[in-house]
Amino acid sequence: MATLIDAQGLRKRYGDIQALDGASFRVETGRIVGLIGPNGAGKTTALKAVLGLARCEGSLKVLGLDPYRDRDQLTEQVSFIADVAVLPRWLRVEQAVDFVAGVHPRFRRERCEAFLERTAIRRGSRIRELSKGMITQLHLALVMAIDARLLVLDEPTLGLDILSRKQFYDSLLSDYMDAERTILVTTHQVEEVENILTDLLFIDRGRIVLDLPMDDIPARYAQLLAAPGQVEAARALKPLSERQLLGRNVFLYEDADPAALAALGEVRQPSIADLFVAKLRGAAA
Amino acid sequence: MNKFQWLVRRELWEARAVWVAPAICAAILVGGTLLAAFGMGTVSVDGLGPEQLTRLHEQMTAEHVEGIAAVALGGIAFPFYILVLFTQFFYAIDSLYGERRDRAILFWKSLPVSDAETVLSKLWVAAVVMPVVAAAAALATQLVVFAIAAAKLAPLDLPQLHLWAPSLWGNTLLVMGYGLIAGMLWYLPLVGWALLVSAWAPRSPLMYASLPPLAVGLAEYIVFHSHHALAVVGERVGNLGLLGHAFASHAKGGGFGIVMTAEHLEVPRSLVETMRPAAFFGSAEVWIGVAVGAAFVAAAIWVRRSRDEAA
Numbered sequence: 233m234a235t236l237i238d239a240q241g242l243r244k245r246y247g248d249i250q251a252l253d254g255a256s257f258r259v260e261t262g263r264i265v266g267l268i269g270p271n272g273a274g275k276t277t278a279l280k281a282v283l284g285l286a287r288c289e290g291s292l293k294v295l296g297l298d299p300y301r302d303r304d305q306l307t308e309q310v311s312f313i314a315d316v317a318v319l320p321r322w323l324r325v326e327q328a329v330d331f332v333a334g335v336h337p338r339f340r341r342e343r344c345e346a347f348l349e350r351t352a353i354r355r356g357s358r359i360r361e362l363s364k365g366m367i368t369q370l371h372l373a374l375v376m377a378i379d380a381r382l383l384v385l386d387e388p389t390l391g392l393d394i395l396s397r398k399q400f401y402d403s404l405l406s407d408y409m410d411a412e413r414t415i416l417v418t419t420h421q422v423e424e425v426e427n428i429l430t431d432l433l434f435i436d437r438g439r440i441v442l443d444l445p446m447d448d449i450p451a452r453y454a455q456l457l458a459a460p461g462q463v464e465a466a467r468a469l470k471p472l473s474e475r476q477l478l479g480r481n482v483f484l485y486e487d488a489d490p491a492a493l494a495a496l497g498e499v500r501q502p503s504i505a506d507l508f509v510a511k512l513r514g515a516a517a
Numbered sequence: 518m519n520k521f522q523w524l525v526r527r528e529l530w531e532a533r534a535v536w537v538a539p540a541i542c543a544a545i546l547v548g549g550t551l552l553a554a555f556g557m558g559t560v561s562v563d564g565l566g567p568e569q570l571t572r573l574h575e576q577m578t579a580e581h582v583e584g585i586a587a588v589a590l591g592g593i594a595f596p597f598y599i600l601v602l603f604t605q606f607f608y609a610i611d612s613l614y615g616e617r618r619d620r621a622i623l624f625w626k627s628l629p630v631s632d633a634e635t636v637l638s639k640l641w642v643a644a645v646v647m648p649v650v651a652a653a654a655a656l657a658t659q660l661v662v663f664a665i666a667a668a669k670l671a672p673l674d675l676p677q678l679h680l681w682a683p684s685l686w687g688n689t690l691l692v693m694g695y696g697l698i699a700g701m702l703w704y705l706p707l708v709g710w711a712l713l714v715s716a717w718a719p720r721s722p723l724m725y726a727s728l729p730p731l732a733v734g735l736a737e738y739i740v741f742h743s744h745h746a747l748a749v750v751g752e753r754v755g756n757l758g759l760l761g762h763a764f765a766s767h768a769k770g771g772g773f774g775i776v777m778t779a780e781h782l783e784v785p786r787s788l789v790e791t792m793r794p795a796a797f798f799g800s801a802e803v804w805i806g807v808a809v810g811a812a813f814v815a816a817a818i819w820v821r822r823s824r825d826e827a828a
Contacts (some may be wrong), residue, residue: 321619439520
């Protein structure tokens with residue numbers, strides 16, 4: 233598997249804020265990687281570094297190139313949706329399609345048209361006349377018709393209703409993703425991307441605190457609903473976190489012995505959200 | 518179409534002032550001509566009675582008529598050249614700021630278009646497309662206004678009147694084309710400055726564009742009690758600087774002017790005589806301005822490239 237992004241020790245300061253503080257990670261071709269972190273953790277800064285929009289200290293290679301210095305060479309291979317609301321409001325739908333077709337050598341117009349056929353978007357409309365969901369559909373139609381190696385999505389579904397959010401990820405998986413493509417996505421709505429990600433990157437205060445393929449979660453992390461009377465025993469196994477849920481104590485463990493946990497109560501696979509809370513609380517302690 | 522043509526096309530989709538402003542100007546001039554020709558009764562000349570007018574008419578040669586017609590054509594074109602000064606400046610000062618204001622810059626930057634290509638497409642529209650469109654609109658207006666005049670004057674049967682003389686229109690095209698190119702060079706630093714401020718200003722680029730020259734002018738006045746800096750800027754901003762450099766506006770007979778009294782009639786044979794191309798294209802001031810303009814544009818490209826939009 234080829235390494236698409238290789239970041240080592242990324243650092244970036246904005247005034248008093250250390251946005252990136254030695255973040256290191258790799259992204260392999262064909263993966264869908266979720267970059268997840270609390271507000272101000274450095275998610276957007278990391279994406280901007282990858283896109284060559286911000287200069288960072290440290291070593292960063294995207295497709296073997298320095299994204300800041302060689303940005304003009306990378307823009308054909310790397311597409312991104314920064315935010316659903318960034319399409320220029322004065323532009324008409326047909327103009328948007330014409331323009332991208334005109335300037336992007338890897339844009340496949342028929343794919344874009346086919347996608348738009350399935351929406352209610354009228355070609356003559358200006359973007360300001362479209363609903364937020366439609367703007368996202370249009371943006372996605374434009375981006376999905378580009379044969380890019382890497383697609384970067386920064387909070388792509390922010391402000392969308394549940395239906396549009398679901399449609400967004402459905403189209404991304406069914407119409408876009410294949411073995412040659414790679415997606416790097418940040419979002420706060422972790423439960424939405426839970427089922428589409430292949431890899432997790434947790435970022436907190438400018439550092440990567442967890443870098444894990446989704447497939448490894450069951451083997452490495454377990455959530456225990458402790459049976460009454462087993463709470464002290466459960467604490468003795470050094471959980472990452474402990475919380476109360478409907479009067480029961482819930483523990484989350486990293487690399488614990490499954491047999492030992494099974495003896496103490498009900499064992500489940502933690503959700504990304506549970507894992508996120510546990511890991512970040514751990515990092516904060 | 519190549520990439521640059523698409524970029525220019527995108528600008529024309531967005532900036533409708535490129536053709537709307539000259540179209541409005543043309544509509545006003547043509548409307549005014551129609552009103553003057555057919556709406557009102559007679560045209561009178563101040564201070565000259567019917568007798569004197571008749572005498573003037575008698576001494577008028579075809580050459581005089583062509584001179585007057587040339588001045589009239591120049592007068593029609595002039596508002597377009599003034600108007601484009603405003604439209605190109607306001608277009609340039611909004612272009613790179615506007616894409617940041619509506620956050621669309623992140624969409625444009627997601628496409629394989631470099632910062633240099635983007636800024637140069639905006640420069641091309643402001644510095645070349647807008648003046649050319651304005652000149653074309655001026656020419657169209659001249660044709661329409663003269664057609665109206667021809668229709669109005671036809672019943673009078675004036676033998677000296679050659680409204681469509683090839684020499685008249687050839688000379689007019691020459692003067693307009695020369696003025697167009699001279700204007701492009703002369704105003705390049707202004708357009709470049711507008712693009713730079715537009716790329717850089719955190720807000721209200723118009724204010725940021727005017728503050729530095731005013732501050733420099735004020736500082737110079739306080740320290741040296743002189744105002745050379747403001748004079749340099751003023752000469753660029755208005756149209757007098759350009760006219761003074763590219764044309765001899767104080768040539769005999771008042772340059773562009775017509776002297777018409779009861780006893781005396783003096784008109785320039787053609788405006789071509791007022792052109793000073795050798796002096797203009799040989800002037801250091803012109804080429805220093807072009808170099809400064811190019812430096813501003815390069816700086817605008819650099820600012821757009823390295824500007825890191827706050828997270």
